Amino acid sequence: MAGEIEKINEIFRIHDEKKKINDEEKQAKENTASRNVPEEEKKDAHKTGRQKVSAVDKLFIDEQGDEVPNYTGDEESERDFRPVRQSRESKSGCLGGVMYFVFVVCVSVILACVAWMAASDMLALNQGDFTATVTLPSSIFETETVDTFDEDGNKTGTERVSRADIDFVASELKQAGLIEYEWLFKFFCQISHADTKVTPGSYELKSTFDYRALIQNMQPGSGSAVTIKVTIPEGYSLEQIFRKLEENGVCSYNDLVEAAANANYKYSFLEGIEAGDMTRLEGFLFPDTYEFYVGMQASSAINKFLERFNNVFTADMLKQASDRGLTLNQVLTVASLIEKEAAVDTEKGIDERGLVASVIYNRLNAGMPLGIDASILYLYPDHEGGPTAEMLAQDSPYNTRLYTGLPPTPIGNPGLAAIQAALNPETTSYYYYALDTETNTHRFFTNDYEFNNFVATQNYG
Numbered sequence: 001m002a003g004e005i006e007k008i009n010e011i012f013r014i015h016d017e018k019k020k021i022n023d024e025e026k027q028a029k030e031n032t033a034s035r036n037v038p039e040e041e042k043k044d045a046h047k048t049g050r051q052k053v054s055a056v057d058k059l060f061i062d063e064q065g066d067e068v069p070n071y072t073g074d075e076e077s078e079r080d081f082r083p084v085r086q087s088r089e090s091k092s093g094c095l096g097g098v099m100y101f102v103f104v105v106c107v108s109v110i111l112a113c114v115a116w117m118a119a120s121d122m123l124a125l126n127q128g129d130f131t132a133t134v135t136l137p138s139s140i141f142e143t144e145t146v147d148t149f150d151e152d153g154n155k156t157g158t159e160r161v162s163r164a165d166i167d168f169v170a171s172e173l174k175q176a177g178l179i180e181y182e183w184l185f186k187f188f189c190q191i192s193h194a195d196t197k198v199t200p201g202s203y204e205l206k207s208t209f210d211y212r213a214l215i216q217n218m219q220p221g222s223g224s225a226v227t228i229k230v231t232i233p234e235g236y237s238l239e240q241i242f243r244k245l246e247e248n249g250v251c252s253y254n255d256l257v258e259a260a261a262n263a264n265y266k267y268s269f270l271e272g273i274e275a276g277d278m279t280r281l282e283g284f285l286f287p288d289t290y291e292f293y294v295g296m297q298a299s300s301a302i303n304k305f306l307e308r309f310n311n312v313f314t315a316d317m318l319k320q321a322s323d324r325g326l327t328l329n330q331v332l333t334v335a336s337l338i339e340k341e342a343a344v345d346t347e348k349g350i351d352e353r354g355l356v357a358s359v360i361y362n363r364l365n366a367g368m369p370l371g372i373d374a375s376i377l378y379l380y381p382d383h384e385g386g387p388t389a390e391m392l393a394q395d396s397p398y399n400t401r402l403y404t405g406l407p408p409t410p411i412g413n414p415g416l417a418a419i420q421a422a423l424n425p426e427t428t429s430y431y432y433y434a435l436d437t438e439t440n441t442h443r444f445f446t447n448d449y450e451f452n453n454f455v456a457t458q459n460y461g
Contacts, residue, residue: 122211162196235287235418267306283410335422338353378412
């Protein structure tokens with residue numbers, strides 16, 4: 001194609017030269033009228049013109065003198081034989097440059113606006129000053145076991161890691177007006193591993209918190225976590241404690257049961273106790289007033305009780321138990337029975353803990369059933385009043401009317417005074433006690449005859 005175009009251009013060039021020669025010949029003829037032109041000069045000029053024409057003819061015939069059909073009639077040939085026109089590349093190139101410049105400017109403006117909007121949301125710019133409460137329930141968290149490694153990459157063990165549903169977190173923050181773009185927050189959480197940093201709970205978050213501050217403040221001890229104080233009475237069972245925590249919004253009952261049964265707590269006093277049942281922690285949840293985070297993780301709530309027990313039950317107390325030939329579990333079981341049975345009125349100076357402890361140990365040493373109804377009722381947490389005939393006949397290790405010795409676990413969580421009474425009982429000869437309905441205290445007896453005579457005078461209905 002390029003060769004054809006060169007031929008066309010050569011044709012027009014020669015045509016222009018021929019026209020020039022013709023113009024010169026015409027001018028020469030006009031000049032002839034005024035002067036004589038030598039015959040040789042005319043012949044040279046005519047010869048030059050014929051040479052130009054011959055050059056054009058060569059473009060249309062081959063070496064043998066045959067005509068070359070350059071024009072075929074198709075679109076491409078038609079285009080090639082059109083007059084060569086002036087190129088418009090300079091004009092279109094200028095216009096294209098302008099359009100490209102405008103396009104680049106528009107895209108830059110759009111990107112700048114998007115970047116500014118994203119930065120404003122991420123850095124909490126242009127936000128009004130307000131506080132919103134966001135609750136992350138424990139149900140949006142999943143716990144998994146992951147391997148742990150040392151600095152050299154060697155596996156050292158495993159640990160439990162809790163991961164939050166970031167989609168839920170982003171949605172809650174969006175509804176609270178604390179973020180504008182959920183997708184951007186989720187992207188930030190992905191690169192910062194925020195799903196393992198946030199924890200269950202209710203948090204009071206400020207609108208001036210940027211993404212990083214929001215994540216940092218959705219953790220215990222952040223200062224934004226909503227807290228509540230809960231007092232656990234002495235002698236409360238796990239069942240009662242867990243119900244009370246649920247009522248106060250600390251965490252759900254089911255989560256607490258699961259955590260009590262299966263969560264791992266690193267305390268020496270729990271070594272050797274098998275997991276799988278929540279009663280393994282009965283007696284170890286020390287009663288006191290605690291400040292909990294609303295909606296906190298169940299295992300963390302339980303750990304508060306265990307940490308307090310670990311601080312209260314000293315090595316000296318453990319030695320006292322050992323000197324009496326008792327295990328820690330046995331001491332807590334006796335203390336829990338004392339907590340349920342003994343009448344205490346500090347204003348009247350009444351404290352029966354030491355006396356009740358003496359009766360328990362006296363009957364244990366004598367091989368007598370303890371006959372403590374509070375142990376029987378442990379299996380019936382929703383029952384009110386004394387045990388029924390059916391309950392008394394129930395074949396259970398907690399039925400201390402049928403079986404001698406202590407029940408298999410504590411029946412509640414004793415306070416410090418009950419534990420101390422279990423370690424330091426009074427020395428008496430009492431084997432029986434009965435409630436005096438008039439004074440709401442107990443009467444203690446050394447024999448069953450006196451005991452039965454007194455009981456006959458009381459109306460326990």
